[in-house]
Amino acid sequence: MHLLTSAGSPPLAPPHELPASARPARGRVAARPFTLAHSVPPLAWQLAFFLGPLLFLVVLSFWSVRNFRIEPAFEPANWLRMLAQAHVWETYARTFGYASLATVVATVLAFPAAFAIAFRLGANARRVCLFLLVIPFFTSYLVRVYAWQVFLSDQGVINAILGMLGVPPQRLLNTPLATLVGYLTLSLPLVVLIQAMSLTLVDRRLVEAASNLGCGPVRTVFAVIVPAARVGIVVGALFCFIFSFGDFVAPLYLGGGAAPTLPILIVDTTKAGQQWPRAAVLALLMIATLMIVAWAMTAYAYRRRA
Amino acid sequence: MTPSHPASNRRRVLRAIAGAGLAAPMLATRALSQTAPTELTMLAWHGHAEKDVVAEFEARHNVRIRPKYYVGGDNMLALISQSPPGTYDLIQADAEYVQQLVAAGQVEQLQPRDYPFDDFFPEFHRFPGHWVGDKLYSVMVRFGFLGVAYNTLAVSEAQARSYKVYADPRFAGRVGHFDWHLPSIGQVSLLEGNKLPFDLAPERWKHVQQRLLAMRRNVGGFFDYGGTFASLRNGQMVLMAGIGDWITGVLEKNGAPVRTMLPEEGGLQWTESFSIGKGSRRQDLARAFIQYITSPGGQVRSAMMQAYPALIPNRKGWDLLVAQHPQEARRQRMEPGKPNVMDDIRGKRVTLRALPTRQSLEDWSDFWSRYKNA
């Protein structure tokens, strides 16, 4: 009888009312075989195969290149040289700007679609939509970007349609707009999926309650649904930022490389006579930026409700 | 679940047919080969191990060539420096990279008497960069010229006669660069009147940079191999700096209105060669391949390579090309009796593309990045 009452706490109760055994254990993790079995393997794997190469990257950034051969050394000159150049920071700012823009645009464009999928479609239609959204993941991103050129070029499909409407041909390819289209091609499926997943998990009773209390539909969306799905929306946005920040295919093939981003700069640096150490400097700069953004956004996403 | 539903039967049959269809070519090849062919690995630009070039060699020696195609010599150097020695039997590289390969100890020394240098034009007997003193490390296989690549419908021949056309405001936004600093900077260096475009005194280097920055606003984009093809083909770009017939030749053969012209300031020459990888376990076979590709028959195949065409250094190759493919010999100007590309070389209308001598490669690369950002 006691057992049943202790398990009978309603799900919407704040966490601190849960019995002690259900709360996450604080302090040191008990070294039980079960705990070790699920906590150690991921750690060991990532330490060995992710941290290892990463630390090597840091070491590499101090090496020097003599006679086109990378040689172990300790040369802070790589860091000083790369960070002192104005065009590196211009490129950095541009990359950050493009990625942020892509993130905002993707999040905003994805939301109505995710909302429709989660709230307005029947179960069958929803399944079909999710199915269709997953497909792009299994197709080559390179092929899709390559195919966009057919649409965006001066003699492409979009300009042909515009021509039929009497609009003069617009320069669409080799522009930042084309780069943005590329970023969206890369990230939009994932953002819509994550948002849709997150929205389907929103407790419908909250929505009902809001409407019963007299909230209009728009207010319900922004005051109730969005905060409830905050985790999903922010995680989707984070993925979009990371992908866009690190992608070199879109700015190169659709943007024409005329407005270079950091990944392009990294590739270019490696073409400068085996300068992988200097490229490593840029890469570490990118990693640091993405780490900070990821930490900030996940902290915001998983922030406990007051 | 239901045993013989007509739809599922149909599906099963269709799947069987599809499976058989996919398996058929595999079964055919397996039936034909008696002993398993030896494998020869090759590190090269795309196209060097395709059937149109190597099928004859593969059949004759019962060999299968397994290529690893790279894009850009730097990727190639990085890959080879981190791979175990002997991974690649054959290495195909541009002349500038051969020097780096030799310095890094990645290629075997070769014996000149193994190769038909006597059949080569005298200008190619001792190609700089392939030799270190008297030691041979790489055999020249093909070469080509870089000039003004232009769309014949948009740019007139008269306009294309000078690199100045890159800065012509009439073509604003429709001038592209092949995304590699060496040839583009080299072309502008020639425009500035430097007879040795890669050997620049500091003052001249500054002028070359200024000249480039002044034309930056005309530039529509920086393209890699695929992007260059696409942009020229769909007319997005009407001028492309830093390339030559190796790209426009392919487009021309596909009916596109593009051409490369050697301008009055002069052109650049690129050169490709083959080496044997250090520690290769099939050096005899690798040597046989290089002999094949430098023989008249191999040279003709090289000149006609589908991936990108080239000029060939073997005189007997020229004769065979005229006999077998007279139209292509005429198009590429490799006809012995008539004005041909060797006249261009002898008349000093082309200089070799090379690494910069008085600045470091990093300096040039950093400038290139600044130029892109401008």
Place this chain on the structure above:
Amino acid sequence: MKARPALAALLKAYVVLVLLFLFAPLGASLVFSFNSDRFPTLPLGSFTLEWYRAVLSDELVRESLAHTARVSVLSATLSTLLGFAAAYTDYRHEFLGKRFYLALGLLPPTVPAIILGLAMLAYLSRLGLAGSWVAIVIAHTVICTPFAMALARLRLSQVDRSLEAAAWNLGAAPWAALRHVILPFCAPTLLGAWLLTMAVSFDEFAIAWFVGGLHETLPVRVLGFLQGQVSPRINAIGTLVFAVSIALVAVAQSVLARRLSLRRPRTPAAPQPKTLP
């Protein structure tokens, strides 16, 4: 919320628009894979199957497809297992260094692929693993685990904690509680994570180029085509992969639908308290 028909229709049209945006390039690729012209421009040339013939008879393409399939299935399985284990650890425990633990798990996508590729090549070659498909599996698992972990964590954040606690209180061992309470709840997400990580690995070309050496995966081959040859073979490969993946996902979806319909729908609702005697 009252559903207004006009707004609902507009929203549905919007979904169609988004799907069109995502599928337009695939459609174009499909069309051009049958086009006789070597370069994709309008107007179209004539209909031809030669690119498909070229691709299907190309030994290297078939080999790379086999490699890709093997690598992506293995990477996906490993990543889903490791990702779920890490997410579960995050969900269950607080401990010193948890931030670091999570960071290790979530950071790999932040490293640009080309640099990670070179770093892994250098690192793995010192371990004697470079140039083999094992190396690609290792590298792909590293970059795919964060996706599995994020998805699993997302789903776990929806679990009612009292369910697992109830299981323990009723005497279940932690393994059993995991198996019978948490895993069924997470199963659809785990399948989704498996498919997603398989997709990520399937299309990954930068790291695979470096680490795989001569054992090329299909995207590496496509990259090679794109950068070295520019032929409609790219479109032919793209369309074939597209067809195979539609089939794959359709199978997965139907399996999933059947599984879900066999169970009573689970909602995180409170168990009805019994009246005490």
